[in-house]
Amino acid sequence: MPGKTLIAVPLVEASPPLAEQAASALRAGAQVIELRVDRIGDLGAVEQFLRRERRLPVIATVRAASEGGSWTGPENDRLAFLARLARRRPDYLDVEYATWVSAPPELRTAAAELRGTGGRLILSHHDTVGARADFASLHARIAAAGADVVKIVFTAGDATDGLRLLTGLAQVGAQRPTIALAMGSPGLATRVLAGRFAAHLTFAALSPDAGSAPGQPSLAELRVLYRWDESGPETAVYGVVGWPVGHSLGPQVHNAALRATGQDAVYVPLPVRPDEAGFENFMQVLADHPELGVAGLSITLPHKEHALRWLERAGMPVTDVARRCRAVNTLTRTAAGRWAGDNTDVDGIVAALAGVSALAGSGLGGRRVAVLGAGGAARAAVVALQERGCDVTVYNRTAERAARLAHELRCAFGPWPARGGGWDARGPAALGQSAPAAVGAEIARADILINCTSVGLWPAENDAPVPDDLLRPGAIVFDTVYNPPETRLLRAARARGCTVIPGAAMFIGQAAAQIERWHGVPAPRPIMEAALAAALSH
Numbered sequence: 001m002p003g004k005t006l007i008a009v010p011l012v013e014a015s016p017p018l019a020e021q022a023a024s025a026l027r028a029g030a031q032v033i034e035l036r037v038d039r040i041g042d043l044g045a046v047e048q049f050l051r052r053e054r055r056l057p058v059i060a061t062v063r064a065a066s067e068g069g070s071w072t073g074p075e076n077d078r079l080a081f082l083a084r085l086a087r088r089r090p091d092y093l094d095v096e097y098a099t100w101v102s103a104p105p106e107l108r109t110a111a112a113e114l115r116g117t118g119g120r121l122i123l124s125h126h127d128t129v130g131a132r133a134d135f136a137s138l139h140a141r142i143a144a145a146g147a148d149v150v151k152i153v154f155t156a157g158d159a160t161d162g163l164r165l166l167t168g169l170a171q172v173g174a175q176r177p178t179i180a181l182a183m184g185s186p187g188l189a190t191r192v193l194a195g196r197f198a199a200h201l202t203f204a205a206l207s208p209d210a211g212s213a214p215g216q217p218s219l220a221e222l223r224v225l226y227r228w229d230e231s232g233p234e235t236a237v238y239g240v241v242g243w244p245v246g247h248s249l250g251p252q253v254h255n256a257a258l259r260a261t262g263q264d265a266v267y268v269p270l271p272v273r274p275d276e277a278g279f280e281n282f283m284q285v286l287a288d289h290p291e292l293g294v295a296g297l298s299i300t301l302p303h304k305e306h307a308l309r310w311l312e313r314a315g316m317p318v319t320d321v322a323r324r325c326r327a328v329n330t331l332t333r334t335a336a337g338r339w340a341g342d343n344t345d346v347d348g349i350v351a352a353l354a355g356v357s358a359l360a361g362s363g364l365g366g367r368r369v370a371v372l373g374a375g376g377a378a379r380a381a382v383v384a385l386q387e388r389g390c391d392v393t394v395y396n397r398t399a400e401r402a403a404r405l406a407h408e409l410r411c412a413f414g415p416w417p418a419r420g421g422g423w424d425a426r427g428p429a430a431l432g433q434s435a436p437a438a439v440g441a442e443i444a445r446a447d448i449l450i451n452c453t454s455v456g457l458w459p460a461e462n463d464a465p466v467p468d469d470l471l472r473p474g475a476i477v478f479d480t481v482y483n484p485p486e487t488r489l490l491r492a493a494r495a496r497g498c499t500v501i502p503g504a505a506m507f508i509g510q511a512a513a514q515i516e517r518w519h520g521v522p523a524p525r526p527i528m529e530a531a532l533a534a535a536l537s538h
């Protein structure tokens with residue numbers, strides 16, 4: 001357990017019986033039970049549970065609707081309920097700070113009696129919209145009002161808000177037991193890292209659909225995926241920065257690798273607002289607060305170019321490969337506020353091709369390669385394959401983008417095959433180059449075809465970027481899309497006798513290169529592959 005931070009499991013329904021739910025929570029590793037009486041609704045069931053012998057400490061609360069709760073009855077009834085609950089001697093009574101400052105004598109007396117017998121008063125503040133109060137002064141006001149435990153819950157717009165909340169916790173947590181969490185999926189890191197910042201407790205749901213607040217992880221996610229039991233105040237923080245990142249399987253793959261190699265580190269999703277200013281604000285918070293302990297970042301859409309420009313402006317090192325790709329997918333902290341940028345998508349592409357036995361003898365030199373797409377993945381493919389002596393041509397739906405990429409990286413480009421096997425009118429001819437006589441044959445003649453578009457990505461998994469008849473038997477067809485694991489393109493290619501390379505091979509290759517750069521250990525590829533396969537099968 002990190003520090004003394006406890007895991008509290010909220011109970012939000014009367015059925016199955018509360019005692020049964022509490023027993024399941026205890027078995028699953030909960031250390032505290034929270035009775036959300038506003039959600040449970042059945043005060044009789046709650047009182048009966050509190051009268052029985054309890055095997056875990058209990059928080060009792062009746063959350064007001066104005067603070068994100070489900071109570072819809074008269075306020076006087078809620079206050080009377082809270083006083084009645086206090087007399088049942090829960091271990092903690094949670095009252096909203098806004099309620100407490102004008103609480104009726106009956107509730108204050110009941111809370112004082114509870115505290116007289118060792119019970120603790122949590123005074124809480126929940127901002128269901130944002131983070132509109134200053135954390136430090138709000139904390140001071142709540143503590144001064146007599147809270148044994150201060151609870152401040154904000155709503156995070158992005159991971160930057162969440163990290164700011166954790167810096168506030170780091171400053172005041174030693175003064176008074178404090179719970180500081182951010183609601184919403186961008187706040188996940190505040191819940192997972194609560195132990196690192198010595199919060200009094202964090203909340204986790206008994207099952208994925210039994211949470212009491214948006215963004216709350218399940219107990220299994222917290223303990224297994226996010227390594228709660230193995231983490232402590234010195235645990236280094238790594239993560240994936242993008243927008244959105246909820247779908248990223250980086251946490252599954254990286255945390256499996258961290259566990260297998262015995263690193264004191266955890267890897268979390270960090271959704272950062274999509275504009276360049278959003279990225280800069282995030283990096284500024286890390287620079288201002290080295291105590292956050294963030295040591296390495298995977299960078300994904302739309303921040304790969306933002307990261308490159310940010311490093312270049314700050315005069316921080318960037319590898320030649322990342323510069324040629326115009327994209328940084330890996331940031332490594334080299335000193336407080338100092339970072340180095342790299343691109344391991346290139347390593348991922350090379351690693352995926354290295355596993356193909358058809359290339360084992362003769363290698364990649366001189367191979368004709370058709371790259372579909374002109375975004376970040378396509379750039380990485382062009383850079384990787386040119387460096388290995390391939391003859392690369394780029395094809396993209398938006399011809400101007402293909403032309404720009406071809407110009408910058410000095411490769412050829414061709415016209416995009418329209419649906420139904422026809423050809424887009426734009427292409428080299430439209431852009432001032434002479435079009436080959438039989439453009440349709442060009443892609444089909446390639447030794448290696450790499451899909452670097454997002455066509456075929458879940459949920460549009462029945463789409464393919466090119467007509468099946470362009471898949472030449474004997475060619476190597478590599479789809480960088482890894483969700484689903486077997487795309488429509490790869491199914492068609494396999495059926496036509498091509499050698500296929502799934503996007504998972506690239507995903508593992510780029511993540512493995514990050515593990516090796518960050519931790520200086522060989523990446524446990526089979527374990528990472530198994531973690532990815534398990535995540536994709538859910």
Ligand code: NAP
Nearest residue numbers: 373374375376377378397398452453454480481503506507
């Ligand atoms: P990006 O920069 O946004 O580029 C997207 C590319 O897809 C552009 O070339 C775009 O063409 C094309 N495209 C999108 N929708 C299309 C459609 N309906 N028809 C034809 N072309 C279409 O994204 P990226 O970073 O390069 O990533 C692209 C894909 O690569 C991702 O979806 C991901 O699956 C894969 N990827 C995999 C890994 C891995 O580790 N396996 C790593 C990175 C990326 P326009 O220019 O015409 O818009």
